[in-house]
Amino acid sequence: MSAEDRQSQLAREHKERQAKRAEQQKSTSKRNAVIGAVIAVVVVAGGLFAGVRLLGGDNKDVQAAATPNASSTPSEDPVATPEPSITAAPADTTCSYRKDTSGSPMKNVGRPPTKPNLKLKTMTITTNHGDVVIDLATAQAPCTVNSFAFLARKHFFDNTKCHRLATPENSGLGLLQCGDPQAKADGKNPTDGQGSSGYVYDSENLGGIPYTKGTVAVAQASDAVNQNGSQFWISLADETDQVEKAYTPFGVVSQGMEILEKIYKGGWITNPDDITGDGGSNAPKIPVIIKTVRLS
Numbered sequence: 001m002s003a004e005d006r007q008s009q010l011a012r013e014h015k016e017r018q019a020k021r022a023e024q025q026k027s028t029s030k031r032n033a034v035i036g037a038v039i040a041v042v043v044v045a046g047g048l049f050a051g052v053r054l055l056g057g058d059n060k061d062v063q064a065a066a067t068p069n070a071s072s073t074p075s076e077d078p079v080a081t082p083e084p085s086i087t088a089a090p091a092d093t094t095c096s097y098r099k100d101t102s103g104s105p106m107k108n109v110g111r112p113p114t115k116p117n118l119k120l121k122t123m124t125i126t127t128n129h130g131d132v133v134i135d136l137a138t139a140q141a142p143c144t145v146n147s148f149a150f151l152a153r154k155h156f157f158d159n160t161k162c163h164r165l166a167t168p169e170n171s172g173l174g175l176l177q178c179g180d181p182q183a184k185a186d187g188k189n190p191t192d193g194q195g196s197s198g199y200v201y202d203s204e205n206l207g208g209i210p211y212t213k214g215t216v217a218v219a220q221a222s223d224a225v226n227q228n229g230s231q232f233w234i235s236l237a238d239e240t241d242q243v244e245k246a247y248t249p250f251g252v253v254s255q256g257m258e259i260l261e262k263i264y265k266g267g268w269i270t271n272p273d274d275i276t277g278d279g280g281s282n283a284p285k286i287p288v289i290i291k292t293v294r295l296s
Helices: 003-025 030-036 142-153 238-242 257-265
Strands: 122-127 130-136 164-166 175-178 215-218 232-235 249-255 289-295
Touching: 122 142, 130 257, 142 249, 142 289, 175 257, 232 238, 249 257
Parallel strands: none
Antiparallel strands: 122 130, 122 289, 130 249, 164 175, 175 232, 215 232, 215 249
């Protein structure tokens, strides 16, 4: 199947899923319908290409902003550090990682070990703008942290680009999404957000940390379950906490929030060629390149 045929297939499948979800939403409450319409986090999972992997899968009914230059300014209030879930993983915790059978483009570097390191405390993302430090909820999301530690050791994230900037104007929430090794983040590539690590794993710590400003969570399609991969998002606005608690939160930004706020204020580039039509590959106007990631 050619790349053009594949993209046509993805777009067709996406429209079919949108129609099905629209029918299902008729029986839900008005509030859930509104929230569902803004949780665009497109991701490849279980053969369901939603176009862009984000905080949750499809960004249903997202309205593109009239101008890519207009972006909300995030709250100037200091980032609160929410208390993680009190449920901690036992010392004998083991993790399971499965082959990603979705057909998504992937950078395969193997699979993480089954025994997680429960002593990891921080994840430092070194970008072209400086370091962003994340305090990890390792005890509550051990297999998630274990996966990121493995990918970091394999230099999986080195020289990758954060491909999506969501704001209340274009998505009803605020976040920066990264972790697609194939992303070009130029506002032109229609498949940004589809790349993966070649394996998936189960969700953890759901509801353990609110998705308010500063929270870091794993990207997963909203219509998928336990299909976590390499992509992740960082909440840049409290509006993000409206979304369904279906995305594994595994840490909170403790340093470098000013870097993220600068990116957020810089606005986004609307991608007219996004095959899903829901803004999943709207890139930040200020490019964000991850030089390296390390956990300690």
